[in-house]
Amino acid sequence: MTDIAAILAGEVRSAARLMRDLDDRRPEALTSLKALFPHTGKGYIVGITGNPGAGKSTVVDALIGHYRAAGERVGVVCVDPTSPFSGGAILGDRIRMQRHALDDGVFIRSLATRGNLGGLSRSTFDVAHVLDAMGYQRILIETVGVGQDEVEVMKAAHTTVVVTVPGLGDDIQAIKSGLLEVAEVLVVNKSDREGADRTERDLLNMLDLRATGERKEVEIVRTIATRGMAEGSGITEMAAAIERHRERAWSGPTAEGRAIARAKFHLAELVRGLLADRAAKATAARGGLDEIAKAVVDRTSDPWTLAEQLLASHGV
Amino acid sequence: MTDIAAILAGEVRSAARLMRDLDDRRPEALTSLKALFPHTGKGYIVGITGNPGAGKSTVVDALIGHYRAAGERVGVVCVDPTSPFSGGAILGDRIRMQRHALDDGVFIRSLATRGNLGGLSRSTFDVAHVLDAMGYQRILIETVGVGQDEVEVMKAAHTTVVVTVPGLGDDIQAIKSGLLEVAEVLVVNKSDREGADRTERDLLNMLDLRATGERKEVEIVRTIATRGMAEGSGITEMAAAIERHRERAWSGPTAEGRAIARAKFHLAELVRGLLADRAAKATAARGGLDEIAKAVVDRTSDPWTLAEQLLASHGV
Numbered sequence: 001m002t003d004i005a006a007i008l009a010g011e012v013r014s015a016a017r018l019m020r021d022l023d024d025r026r027p028e029a030l031t032s033l034k035a036l037f038p039h040t041g042k043g044y045i046v047g048i049t050g051n052p053g054a055g056k057s058t059v060v061d062a063l064i065g066h067y068r069a070a071g072e073r074v075g076v077v078c079v080d081p082t083s084p085f086s087g088g089a090i091l092g093d094r095i096r097m098q099r100h101a102l103d104d105g106v107f108i109r110s111l112a113t114r115g116n117l118g119g120l121s122r123s124t125f126d127v128a129h130v131l132d133a134m135g136y137q138r139i140l141i142e143t144v145g146v147g148q149d150e151v152e153v154m155k156a157a158h159t160t161v162v163v164t165v166p167g168l169g170d171d172i173q174a175i176k177s178g179l180l181e182v183a184e185v186l187v188v189n190k191s192d193r194e195g196a197d198r199t200e201r202d203l204l205n206m207l208d209l210r211a212t213g214e215r216k217e218v219e220i221v222r223t224i225a226t227r228g229m230a231e232g233s234g235i236t237e238m239a240a241a242i243e244r245h246r247e248r249a250w251s252g253p254t255a256e257g258r259a260i261a262r263a264k265f266h267l268a269e270l271v272r273g274l275l276a277d278r279a280a281k282a283t284a285a286r287g288g289l290d291e292i293a294k295a296v297v298d299r300t301s302d303p304w305t306l307a308e309q310l311l312a313s314h315g316v
Numbered sequence: 317m318t319d320i321a322a323i324l325a326g327e328v329r330s331a332a333r334l335m336r337d338l339d340d341r342r343p344e345a346l347t348s349l350k351a352l353f354p355h356t357g358k359g360y361i362v363g364i365t366g367n368p369g370a371g372k373s374t375v376v377d378a379l380i381g382h383y384r385a386a387g388e389r390v391g392v393v394c395v396d397p398t399s400p401f402s403g404g405a406i407l408g409d410r411i412r413m414q415r416h417a418l419d420d421g422v423f424i425r426s427l428a429t430r431g432n433l434g435g436l437s438r439s440t441f442d443v444a445h446v447l448d449a450m451g452y453q454r455i456l457i458e459t460v461g462v463g464q465d466e467v468e469v470m471k472a473a474h475t476t477v478v479v480t481v482p483g484l485g486d487d488i489q490a491i492k493s494g495l496l497e498v499a500e501v502l503v504v505n506k507s508d509r510e511g512a513d514r515t516e517r518d519l520l521n522m523l524d525l526r527a528t529g530e531r532k533e534v535e536i537v538r539t540i541a542t543r544g545m546a547e548g549s550g551i552t553e554m555a556a557a558i559e560r561h562r563e564r565a566w567s568g569p570t571a572e573g574r575a576i577a578r579a580k581f582h583l584a585e586l587v588r589g590l591l592a593d594r595a596a597k598a599t600a601a602r603g604g605l606d607e608i609a610k611a612v613v614d615r616t617s618d619p620w621t622l623a624e625q626l627l628a629s630h631g632v
Contacts, residue, residue, distance in 0.1 A: 030620055037618040052368065125619075149465065256613070263612035263619065264605040270623035271599055275591040283587055289580040296579035297572070302353040303441075303579065304346055307586035 004035050010073075010134045012107060019109055022126045025277075033126060036133040043075070043132035046242055047157030049143040049150050049179065054163045055189045058225040060142045062235040067138045068105055075131030076108040077124055079153050080144040107131065119276075121152040122269045128156055154182045155265045159245045161238070163187045164203070166195035180206055183218055184249070185241045191222035191234065217248065282314040320351050326389075326450045328423060335425055338442050341593075349442060352449040359391070359448035362558055363473030365459040365466050365495065370479045371505045374541040376458045378551040383454045384421055391447030392424040393440055395469050396460040423447065435592075437468040438585045444472055470498045471581045475561045477554070479503045480519070482511035496522055499534055500565070501557045507538035507550065533564065598630040 006014035021029035046063070050056050060076065067074050109131075111123050124141060131139045141157055143150035154160045162183035186207075188199050200220055207218055219241040223234035249258055283289050292310065295301045322330035337345035362379070366372050376392065383390050425447075427439050440457060447455045457473055459466035470476045478499035502523075504515050516536055523534055535557040539550035565574055599605050608626065611617045 034618045034620055037620075038615050041615065259613045260606065260609045263609035266619050267605050267609060267612065267623055267626070268595070268599050270619055271595045271626060272592060274623060274627055275595045276588060279584070279587045279591045283584050289583050290576065293576045293579035293583060296583065297575045299354055299357065302350045303582050303586055304350055304353075307583055307590060310583070310587060311590055 004032060007032075007036060007130065007134055008039055012104070015107070015130055015134055016109075018130060019127055022130075023123070033129060036129060040129050040132040043128070043136050043139045044246065045128055045132075045139045045141060045157045045159075047141040047143075047154040047160040047182075048163060049154055049160070049182075050163030050187070050189075051165065052144070054165045055225055056142060056144075056163050058232070059161075059163050059187060059189055059223060059235075059238075060140055062223070062225040062232040063140065063239065064106060066235050066239050068103065072137040073105045073135065074107075075128075075134065075136035075139045076106070077127045077131070077139065077141045078108060078110045078144070079120055079124060079141060079150065080110065080112050107134070107136065119152070119269055119273055120149050121155060122266075122273045124153045124156045125266050125269065151179060151182055152269075155262065158250055159184050159242050161185045161187055161242065163189050164199065165190045166193045166199040184245045185238065186218055186220045187234075187238055188220065188222045189225055192224050196222060219244065278314075279311075282310060320348060323348075323352060323446065323450055324355055328420070331423070331446055331450055332425075334446060335443055338446075339439070349445060352445060356445050356448040359444070359452050359455045360562065361444055361448075361455045361457060361473045361475075363457040363459075363470040363476040363498075364479060365470055365476070365498075366479030366503070366505075367481065368460070370481045371541055372458060372460075372479050374548070375477075375479050375503060375505055375539060375551075375554075376456055378539070378541040378548040379456065379555065380422060382551050382555050384419065388453040389421045389451065390423075391444075391450065391452035391455045392422070393443045393447070393455070393457045394424060394426045394460070395436055395440060395457060395466065396426065396428050423450070423452065435468070435585050435589055436465050437471065438582075438589045440469045440472045441582050441585065467495060467498055468585075471578065474566055475500050475558050477501045477503055477558065479505050480515065481506045482509045482515040500561045501554065502534055502536045503550075503554055504536065504538045505541055508540050512538060535560065594630075598626060 003014045003018065007018060018029055018032055022033065048056055048060055048063075064074050064076065109127050111120060111127060128139050128141065141153060143153055160182045162179055162185070164187070166188065180203075186203055188196055188203070200222070203220055207216070221234055221238045221241050223232055223238055225232035225235065249255070289310075292301075292306045295306060296303050319330045319334065323334060334345055334348055338349065364372055364376055364379075380390050380392065425443050427436060427443060444455050444457065457469060459469055476498045478495055478501070480503070482504065496519075502519055504512055504519070516538070519536055523532070537550055537554045537557050539548055539554055541548035541551065565571070605626075608617075608622045611622060612619050
């Protein structure tokens, strides 16, 4: 059985090897990815991001439990741009992996900075495509932090869930702008905490403020997800809100436009990535940047002029 | 007086205009930046990052107060990769700006995502160079979050301070790897809170674990920074730890190597940025990516092949 056939049959070992090879940027891995592409498009991708400490990973855990109970196979991409480790289990993953270790309906893959200079978003798309080709009906993309990287990563998802908690105080601002912009379902987790009403009200206000022209339809769901529980309170409602968004966004008249926008974003990421590869090649040639860096330090030239000259000398 | 002369004389209005023009990527702004470059290299740049909720902005506030009391002029770059707003006052800035509004020894500039597609790090270097040319002896770079963007931004600094607080629990992991890697001074803020000893012990353990070969010399300082106080507890010690790092790193035998590494990073960022500009041009041509995105959605071709073809058709 070729690797492609094995991956299409859902064979985990071949898939993990391909993901590692993609991470290492091996040319034959890209060839395999291209061969898998016609077999993708069936998995539904849900992105989950939000404030650190909001309990994202317990929400993801509960959602995995929910989909598994419904008999669906679940692939998870755990994205941590601050970690140097890719592939292995990072953070809460270790706990989760133990829990799901015997469940071959769940596949978890961690993505980190290493090998992702061309963009974590590009790698997230890669892994999501492999999981899709393997036949996972649900693909969850979970982020650790809330930086710009994480916001970009969410663009690979069909539905984006943003998780927050009551009582973050001024830090509610961390959920503002960029993050709120991508939210399609808002989750107030740990909603038994004091201040849940206020948090919900704040979120509603922010959604209204942000609305220029028509207000984007964003549902707010309250959850109490607890690690180790198969289903936390509100998880069924959250899953239902995700389904409603799927109906609205991906099966109506807006579906094709959305699909095109998503493909455009992916293409732009790939173009950026390919150019980054060339930049790396240009800056690695001839003793790298050492020589010209000295000119910057001595202020005999300026960095902007030197960077332009370097690219010109590589015909870019 | 030309703009260059005005900026060198510390004229705020001209500097703000240049920063805005740099944000908008106006070619003449780059020319001005190049002209300012020979006049830079005197300002000392301190980066301050850390967990959301750790009180970074109050620590920065206290540090501004400390330097002002010593008669030094202070420029501040406030970096928020999740905000779409650049230039104006964002987040805690508004409060700070009120406080320092009448003090012309303090200049605060916010940097956000808008206009920074080529990298926030590149823009941070730009603004820091302008502040340096204006004659600010101290330049503080403050980040809002702790994503990879923020870690990269810190590479523009001479000394990087990472701020954390007791009682973050599992979230201590947020300060791990990438962030700890760049820390040169570690601050345990709100150190009157329970658990400060444990946090300090955890940090020491993490520093030891991380040390391969020689252990990097990182001082841990406890502070209690309170908004509105000119000087919080431990701020003098923090400033002293920064000075000690400056002595060790930037005036000994390691100084030149460090300066070269910093210049190399900046050059690499610039090269990446220039290539991103070309990518934007390539993807904007001929009705943009719409046409080829349709082929991805219909799965008549795959995104990886299409991205390669697009660049090839632009001779890149």
